[in-house]
Every structure is written in structure tokens, then in C-alpha cells.
Amino acid sequence: xxxxxxxxxxxxxxxxxxxxxxxxxxxxxxxxxxxxxxxxxxxxxxxxxxxxxxxxxxxxxxxxxxxxxxxxxxxxxxxxxxxxxxxxxxxxxxxxxxxxxxxxxxxxxxxxxxxxxxxxxxxxxxxxxxxxxxxxxxxxxxxxxxxxxxxxxxxxxxxxxxxxxxxxxxxxxxxxxxxxxxxxxxxxxxxxxxxxxxxxxxxxxxxxxxxxxxxxxxxxxxxxxxxxxxxxxxxxxxxxxxxxxxxxxxxxxxxxxxxxxxxxxxxxxxxxxxxxxxxxxxxxxxxxxxxxxxxxxxxxxxxxxxxxxxxxxx
Numbered sequence: 566x567x568x569x570x571x572x573x574x575x576x577x578x579x580x581x582x583x584x585x586x587x588x589x590x591x592x593x594x595x596x597x598x599x600x601x602x603x604x605x606x607x608x609x610x611x612x613x614x615x616x617x618x619x620x621x622x623x624x625x626x627x628x629x630x631x632x633x634x635x636x637x638x639x640x641x642x643x644x645x646x647x648x649x650x651x652x653x654x655x656x657x658x659x660x661x662x663x664x665x666x667x668x669x670x671x672x673x674x675x676x677x678x679x680x681x682x683x684x685x686x687x688x689x690x691x692x693x694x695x696x697x698x699x700x701x702x703x704x705x706x707x708x709x710x711x712x713x714x715x716x717x718x719x720x721x722x723x724x725x726x727x728x729x730x731x732x733x734x735x736x737x738x739x740x741x742x743x744x745x746x747x748x749x750x751x752x753x754x755x756x757x758x759x760x761x762x763x764x765x766x767x768x769x770x771x772x773x774x775x776x777x778x779x780x781x782x783x784x785x786x787x788x789x790x791x792x793x794x795x796x797x798x799x800x801x802x803x804x805x806x807x808x809x810x811x812x813x814x815x816x817x818x819x820x821x822x823x824x825x826x827x828x829x830x831x832x833x834x835x836x837x838x839x840x841x842x843x844x845x846x847x848x849x850x851x852x853x854x855x856x857x858x859x860x861x862x863x864x865x866x867x868x869x870x871x872x873x874x875x876x877x878x879x
Contacts, residue, residue, distance in 0.1 A: 592634045594622050600646040602678040605631075607638040611679055616645065643678040647739065650693065655700050656749070659709040666747045669700050669723065672739030673731065681735030688734040692727075699726040700743070716743040 588594060595615070597603055602616035605623065607630055615621050623631035634640070655667040673692060675681050685691050703722050704712055712719070724741035731738045748754045814821040 590635060592623055592631055592638075594620060595640070597621055600644060602643045602645050602675070604641040604643060604678050604682060605634055605638055606641070607633060611683075612638065614678055616678070641678075641682055643675055643681060645675045645678070647672055647674045650696075651744070652693065652697055652700070655697055657701050657704045657712075658706065659712055660706050661709055663709055664749045665709075665712065666745075666749050667700060667704055667743060668745035668747075669696060669720075669741065670744045671696055671724075671727075671741040673736050674739060675735055676732070676737035677735035679735070680733065685734045688736060691734060692731055692736055692738075695727050695730055696723070696741070699723050702726075704743075713746055716746065719743055 595603060597615055597618050599618045601618065602614055604614050605612040605627065612630060612634070613627050615623070615626060623634060627634075649670070649672050651668065651670045653666075653668050655669065657665055657667055659665060681688050700723050703719060703726065707719075720742045723743070724738060727741070728738045748757070810821060810824065813824060
């Protein structure tokens, strides 16, 4: 590196910050940040405003008068960013005389930096007071039901009332929303809570009873349909059995007779009646229906007296 380059580097490192500071001090240039406006006044009068972000030169914007700004003028920095505020506990009375607390949320942004600086000594405080007073005047003496349910329309009403004054003070009012409406009387809150609980219990009981009624109706309808189907099945059984027996009889009469005997035997067994069997070669009738408790014995058959053992079952 040559000596001249080294000297130039050292001088630039030392003197460039000094030159930039002097240029800034004498108003040669200014740096405007994002969401910012700079208002310049000369001899107590507004010379102009620069609100475009970046490196700006007042001399090119205002002409030779910009050279007098460091000595006889002043520069104001105004933030144009969107701001949000929330007012809590604004006291209003409903039409029924119920004291209620209202919370209102709103947005605001500086739209005219000159009016913001010089039309009102405290524009933010004035805007806050204006929003609060408009909220109280709008919501006072309204029905409680309307106050609790129509917050959207009431918010638009508050915004329409505040916007004209805010524009005179250099503000642009954004969204306004009544965010919270609450009761301030603790006893009234307890009474309302008790009524709501009772109403919920009543509605729950009605829903439960209605459900039970519906279930009972469904059960009765189901039982009715089932009984109808069973009756239809029972009524169709003889026809089905008779048709089947006719088909069996056409094919083989002996099988039909056997089936009928089995069915008759099954009916006798299912009836629970006493069944006594007699030998096929019996010569006379014997006493039937004895329960075995009298100790009497039926008359002996001739074959029994002769010592023969006939083939019969009792």
C-alpha cells in the first residue's frame, strides 16, 4: 500500500464522521424513518413536511430557505404509526337504572402532522376524552338488552361521533369497538347468576324429559312392530306346516303317519299329562290315574297269576 493511500484512508476514517455530523447539523440532509413525518418550521411558521422514508435533502425540497433552518428553524419528528388504546371501566347507566362498566378499544393514526402539532396542545388526551364522552353519551339510558347485544352498531355510532373532531386534530380514527360490558353491582351479578343457573336447570330437565319421552315412544313403536311380526309369523305357521305335510304325504304316506305320531307324542309330553302304557294282549281294562299314595295296587292280570311275565310297561 502506498503512503498516499494510507494517509487518505486515515484522513477519511477521521474526517468523514465529522463531515457527516456537520452536514446533519447544518441541515444538508435528513433521514426519515418508516412511519415517520418531519415537520420543519422557520421563524415560527411551517415551512413544509417530509414524510417519505429514506435519505432526504431539505435544500432540494424547500430551496435556499433550508439553509436557515439550523439557525432560525426547528424540526419536529411525528410518528405516523398505527396506535391502539383501550379505555376500561367507563361508567354508564342503562334504561333500567343499572350501573354498568364499559370497555372500549380504538385505533388512531396521525394523518396531518401539522394539525397534530399545532391545532391542539394535547391531541392524544383530547382524543381519549372525546372517545370516552362519546361512549358514555351513546350508551347511557339504553335498554340493557340492546347494550349487551348490539355492540357492533353502537361501536359504529361512537366512531361516527368521534371522527369529525379527530380529523381536526390531525388524527384519523380507525376501528372502534365496544369490547366489554360488565355489571358493577355484585349483588346484581349474583342475582343474574342465580337466575341463569335456575334457567339452565329448567332447560336441562325439559331436555331430559323430552329425551325420555322420545325413548319411550321409540320402544313402544318397536314393541308394536315386533308383536305384529310375531303374530304374522304365528299365523303363517299352520299354513307352512300344513303345506309341508301335504308335500310329505304326496311323496310317502308312511313318513307322514310317522311325523304325525311324533308330533302327537311331542304334544302329549309338552302338556305334562300322565301317560300309562297297556300291553297289547290285555283282556280287560285296569284302573288308571292312580297317584300311588293310597297304597292300593291295580288288579292283577291273568298272566301275572300264572307266573308269566308279559311284555308291557306301566
